Amino acid sequence: MLNNGSIEKFSAYSQFTTVKEFNAHVEQWLSQHGHKFSKGELICLQRLLRYSVKIIGVANVKIATVLKVINEEYYSNGISRSTFKRMGVKAKQLGMVEVLELKRESGGQSSNLYIFQRYPAFRNHNELPNDKHTANNTDHHGQHKYST
Template sequence: METANYAAMKQYQSFNAIEEMNTSIREFLYNYSHEIPKSAVECIKVLSRYACKIIGVAWIKIDTLATILSVSRSTVERALRLLKKHGIIQSIPTFRKGKGGNGCNVYIIKKLHDLKELPSNDVPNEVGKMKGRTSITNLDNSKADSVKLQSETESIKATLSRRINKPNNVNEPSLNDLDNSFTPGNVQNEFIQATKPFLNAIDTFKLWSRVLIAYRKVSLEKPLYEVIDCAISAFKQSVFAKKVGRIKSTFEGYFYTICYANLVVEKRRECKHLLYDFLK
């Protein structure tokens, strides 16, 4: 696509209003900010500020992003790769008309959980032709999937209705009886496996919430999955302390203290590494 080709960029508009775009980004950060570094969080925020003219479409140079964020070009490139991996943005390359060479990339901010692929063909006329075509096979498959989904939904509703209106003498597991297979999907599997022999789903989720609080407080550049050993080590230390009677307050509070201390050590290592690179 040609640089500064407004008509070509307009076709990629992904939101109808700025508030809709901001809501989608807030939802993304709520679910994934613990999995991506701070540089990626700040990067998507800057892109959103440049995506207000054509809502959801930002065109900006990587060097400009690096200057705004006060980080290196490689840090921005790494942040953009992570955002693409999580599906919140898609990049479209551009070229300079007449001069030749690559222009600044166009970044499309996508709706969370939107599985619809944006058109890969950047020529407006070709895109227009594609819009008018509909495959009969795809249409039939779509209708079949819709009927199947509706049938499954009605089945689930009927099941829930029976469970809610069941006789009182039928025992149903309480919240505290749920094992770790019921743990929400945002809890990392390594942590679930470490706590599985000792805790149920609700207690594992409570401890994971403490992990997220500690991680955000320390402000590590590394994503959480790279330092998950800090949380697992804190849990094992806390179990040992509980067994030998060292914990005087609550298990959750003791665990948080150890987890936070472990993450602080990781933060110091990061700072030393950055200082070493600077001196080099």
Template sequence: MNLKSGRVDQFEQFSQFKDLQEFNAHLEMWLAIHKNDFSKGELVGLKRLVRFAAKLPGVSNAKIGTILKAIHAEYSGNGISRSTFKRMIAKATEIGIFTVHETERKNGSQSSNLYVFNRFPKSEPPKKEKMDHPNKTINLSKTNKNQKITKRNETVLDHTFTSDHVPQSFISTVKYFFPEARQIEEFWKMTAIAAYKNNCELNTIQETAILSFKQLIRKMKTSVIAKPAAYFYGILNKKFEEKYFEELHEMGFSAEENDFSLDFFYKNK
């Protein structure tokens, strides 16, 4: 049976987030991995839907027509088509970014959909092995062999094992200071999150990422940095913000009128 349509407030039980900040953080993680799965027009539709999911964190029942009208007004008549928005819905639901529930009016006719954004999934922790078998004798020689095998399996992977989604130019810069594949991938993950937050295209951020990393290394030469990846993210975020506002200035728009970051959406709801 479908849900009954109504004010978004009545769907409070569907929200999976304690506040807007948590919703923002999870959406950033979704987009850091899957942003390139969407076209530019589809991303415009997704980000506008996010605005309508700000009042009740992660939940929206806005009509497609209302969303498209808002996009059309924001871009001075250059909006996106209904088919583009529906393609975005299909992709986002398949990925798992949000779940769509149909709603109906009192007379049984179909009403607007309910969009419920999902939390970014965490990896399941390894299952605990059963210990202390009283009826079995511990064989120390086998235990020592198993420990040696475990150590071999824990061999650190160097930069040559870095994921293909990380640009080679970035790998070449980072590997001399952080040679492990997982370290390089962590720095690039921070880059992707900062780029999304400031509405930067991933194919245009390599130069900024490399410059930011070099700034991090200079800082590490003179100071102790407890969390290099977090410090790197701070540098990136500042550079992307500066670049974003420079572009707005060149276009003749003010930040208040055109800021496309999630934080801005939330603060103005």
């Protein structure tokens, strides 16, 4: 178990150099495997992705924090902890994310470190999926879906 700390401490775990690159890989993952997640699981995943921008592709956040924000965003129609955990299990099984447990200085577990992985077809290349695959990577305002 790693010791908890500020997100900057985990910058070496990032596999991406730009948010654009990160978003392209996430889009590939979701275009191939998004149907395997329930609507609630996708909401959890999209919220977790928003915590993965300061250090691109790496998030250090408590599940409770993510669920609280979702609950506020959806006017108290939130997501359960078990739904978030199911999303994490599916994402890990697909190879989309690696999850490491972090511990407090006092010894107990604190939060998890979520490390998003490159899409396999592009792991050994510096290329991004072509524009037709990333064209849907924006919302109706033209903003990136996964970064805020």
